Amino acid sequence: MLAWPQVVIREMETRKALFRHDPDHALIGSGGYTAEDEAIVHDAAIALALGKNVLLKGPTGSGKTRLAETLSALFGQPMHSINCSVDLDAEALLGFKTIVHRDGQAVIEYVPGPVIRAMEKGHLLYIDEINMAKPETLPILNSVLDYRRRLTNPLTGEVVEAKPTFGVIAAINEGYIGTVPLNEALKNRFVVIDVPYVQGETLKSVIMAQTTLTDDALINRFVALSADLLAQVRNGQVAEEVASVRALLDACDLAVHIPPLRAIERSIIDKLDDERERAAVRNIAETWFDE
Numbered sequence: 001m002l003a004w005p006q007v008v009i010r011e012m013e014t015r016k017a018l019f020r021h022d023p024d025h026a027l028i029g030s031g032g033y034t035a036e037d038e039a040i041v042h043d044a045a046i047a048l049a050l051g052k053n054v055l056l057k058g059p060t061g062s063g064k065t066r067l068a069e070t071l072s073a074l075f076g077q078p079m080h081s082i083n084c085s086v087d088l089d090a091e092a093l094l095g096f097k098t099i100v101h102r103d104g105q106a107v108i109e110y111v112p113g114p115v116i117r118a119m120e121k122g123h124l125l126y127i128d129e130i131n132m133a134k135p136e137t138l139p140i141l142n143s144v145l146d147y148r149r150r151l152t153n154p155l156t157g158e159v160v161e162a163k164p165t166f167g168v169i170a171a172i173n174e175g176y177i178g179t180v181p182l183n184e185a186l187k188n189r190f191v192v193i194d195v196p197y198v199q200g201e202t203l204k205s206v207i208m209a210q211t212t213l214t215d216d217a218l219i220n221r222f223v224a225l226s227a228d229l230l231a232q233v234r235n236g237q238v239a240e241e242v243a244s245v246r247a248l249l250d251a252c253d254l255a256v257h258i259p260p261l262r263a264i265e266r267s268i269i270d271k272l273d274d275e276r277e278r279a280a281v282r283n284i285a286e287t288w289f290d291e
């Protein structure tokens with residue numbers, strides 16, 4: 001177990017005390033990320049404690065969201081999330097104005113969005129799939145992410161300064177085979193943490209913790225299957241989501257109730273369009289399972 005530097009211990013204690021009675025207490029993550037390399041959690045926590053933005057880079061279903069939840073849990077700090085792959089506009093980031101009725105009067109009220117709430121309260125902000133953000137959204141994020149930690153809210157005209165504990169964790173689906181690269185100016189504002197698919201004993205412990213599968217021999221075969229699939233991904237033979245831990249966990253859960261090969265068909269193979277890839281995965285699965 002890597003020891004936490006003093007600065008991290010201090011930040012963890014301070015933030016835990018600060019947010020203990022926060023109304024957004026429910027937004028504190030539940031943890032649960034299991035690392036193959038302890039330095040992943042360690043270095044990400046140090047970067048956050050030092051006030052740096054953290055970029056989690058890894059393929060789909062590699063545990064990036066879980067890791068962000070774990071960092072939120074470690075600091076006892078509420079986390080607001082936004083996903084850039086959905087139709088994200090300025091309103092989804094900054095909030096909106098609405099009409100409310102108070103004392104018989106219609107008044108316009110501003111409802112702050114996740115970016116503003118996280119900045120004003122000194123919470124964490126999780127920006128998922130930041131590489132999918134629309135070009136017009138990026139300038140809003142740029143000013144939040146650089147040393148100024150402030151933005152002029154176009155909805156209220158106010159300058160919003162982030163509290164010192166405000167922290168940003170972003171994630172990009174950059175996997176073993178190229179996906180949409182992140183704009184260089186944006187990437188430059190982050191400390192990058194690679195989050196690969198876990199394998200071997202680590203994967204086994206994730207399966208045991210998160211699925212209902214308990215048959216040890218079967219779990220070992222799923223772990224072996226995952227290693228073979230990852231080798232195929234790295235060779236460029238199949239799409240990278242084939243080795244996704246998320247899909248494997250689904251297959252393990254199904255395999256408690258239906259034959260493993262059918263579970264693999266439903267969780268992994270049926271998501272693929274290319275017949276050659278489907279056949280490749282099926283062949284590998286058949287070397288580990290016979291029904």
Ligand SMILES: Nc1ncnc2c1ncn2[C@@H]1O[C@H](COP(=O)(O)OP(=O)(O)OP(=O)(O)O)[C@@H](O)[C@H]1O
Pocket residue numbers: 032033034035036058059060061062063064065066067128171172173198206210245246249
């Ligand atoms: N190392 C890990 N430790 C704990 N859980 C993991 C790990 N890797 C994957 N998982 C599990 O796999 C599933 C997918 O993880 P998660 O949603 O965090 O992935 P992600 O990288 O954020 O995916 P995406 O890029 O598609 O959003 C979750 O159920 C998560 O608990």
